[in-house]
Amino acid sequence: MEAAPLLDIKVGYINKSIDPKIDLVHEINRLKSEKNAVLLAHYYQEPEIQDIADYIGDSLGLARRAAETEADIIVFAGVHFMAETAKIINPHKKVLLPDLNAGCSLADACPADEFAAFKARYPDHIVISYINCSAATKAQSDIICTSSNAEHIVGQFPKDQPIIFAPDRNLGGYLNRKMGRGMVLWDGVCIVHQVFSEQKLVRLKARHVGVPVLAHPECDAPVLRHADFIGSTSQIRKYAREDVHDTFIVATEEGILHQMQKDSPQKTFIPAPPESGCSCSQCPHMRLNTIQKLYLCLKYELPEIVLDEHIRIAALAPIERMLLMSKEVA
Numbered sequence: 001m002e003a004a005p006l007l008d009i010k011v012g013y014i015n016k017s018i019d020p021k022i023d024l025v026h027e028i029n030r031l032k033s034e035k036n037a038v039l040l041a042h043y044y045q046e047p048e049i050q051d052i053a054d055y056i057g058d059s060l061g062l063a064r065r066a067a068e069t070e071a072d073i074i075v076f077a078g079v080h081f082m083a084e085t086a087k088i089i090n091p092h093k094k095v096l097l098p099d100l101n102a103g104c105s106l107a108d109a110c111p112a113d114e115f116a117a118f119k120a121r122y123p124d125h126i127v128i129s130y131i132n133c134s135a136a137t138k139a140q141s142d143i144i145c146t147s148s149n150a151e152h153i154v155g156q157f158p159k160d161q162p163i164i165f166a167p168d169r170n171l172g173g174y175l176n177r178k179m180g181r182g183m184v185l186w187d188g189v190c191i192v193h194q195v196f197s198e199q200k201l202v203r204l205k206a207r208h209v210g211v212p213v214l215a216h217p218e219c220d221a222p223v224l225r226h227a228d229f230i231g232s233t234s235q236i237r238k239y240a241r242e243d244v245h246d247t248f249i250v251a252t253e254e255g256i257l258h259q260m261q262k263d264s265p266q267k268t269f270i271p272a273p274p275e276s277g278c279s280c281s282q283c284p285h286m287r288l289n290t291i292q293k294l295y296l297c298l299k300y301e302l303p304e305i306v307l308d309e310h311i312r313i314a315a316l317a318p319i320e321r322m323l324l325m326s327k328e329v330a
């Protein structure tokens with residue numbers, strides 16, 4: 001019988017091969033313990049990655065875990081800004097991201113030089129930046145927030161405090177409406193949450209009368225109008241676990257459904273429909289990570305997150321402020 005061909009995969013900038021016969025899950029677990037590495041994964045990773053992670057969470061949970069870990073290596077199954085945040089907090093640890101191209105449309109929409117020019121137009125404003133931005137943009141911010149703690153953090157500033165909120169205009173707009181604020185918004189969106197269709201959602205609701213809609217605040221206002229609950233991924237997960245309903249419509253990246261279904265096998269989760277004909281809502285950046293890349297990344301300790309030390313130090317202060325200001329947020 002002919003031997004199965006080796007799989008060629010890029011690790012950072014180098015091509016490496018995987019023998020398709022090896023048990024990747026077993027090898028990843030072996031390498032993790034041999035190297036004292038921790039695997040942190042976001043809910044939007046594919047299920048087989050979530051299933052071998054040491055911790056699965058939302059952006060806040062992941063940042064907290066990164067701050068607490070005693071591992072020598074952090075392997076981040078998520079996107080670049082998340083791994084970068086872990087590196088900002090842990091300059092002496094090796095932080096690896098299975099695919100360096102795993103970016104984020106929100107981070108890409110807010111280049112640091114353009115943000116500096118924007119900020120200069122509002123000299124009396126403080127800057128609250130959503131964690132979905134680059135280290136260089138974080139370095140120009142006063143405080144970082146995530147979707148779990150944004151309301152809690154904004155609420156700690158008096159109503160007359162002028163604030164710039166970047167880069168997600170949907171999350172910022174949601175906070176402005178809910179909290180009666182007038183924050184100046186940077187015009188960025190998440191390409192996954194922006195494309196949920198209000199029209200299709202209304203039709204879906206009409207077919208499932210009484211079924212609650214759970215939505216992430218990165219969705220735009222017309223979709224959020226139809227939501228019964230708005231929260232971060234971990235808040236959506238908790239709501240579905242604890243609520244008495246047995247069916248939910250879920251408007252966020254569909255990776256979260258894996259944990260929701262595990263929490264409540266008897267419940268039904270219906271993904272909210274995007275504008276396109278496709279019924280799936282997967283983040284193309286998050287999905288660049290695969291179990292094969294994860295294995296190679298651990299084996300070769302590549303690709304690694306490397307940061308300019310001046311930017312790292314400037315970006316650390318607003319992250320530490322966030323962690324301090326949102327200690328009580330679950």
Ligand code: 13P
Nearest residue numbers: 058059146147148232233
């Ligand atoms: P949370 O992890 O804060 O729910 O945000 C979702 C997201 O889009 C991360 O990129």
Ligand code: SF4
Nearest residue numbers: 104105190191192283
């Ligand atoms: Fe960025 Fe949206 Fe993907 Fe999250 S889901 S990483 S916000 S593009």
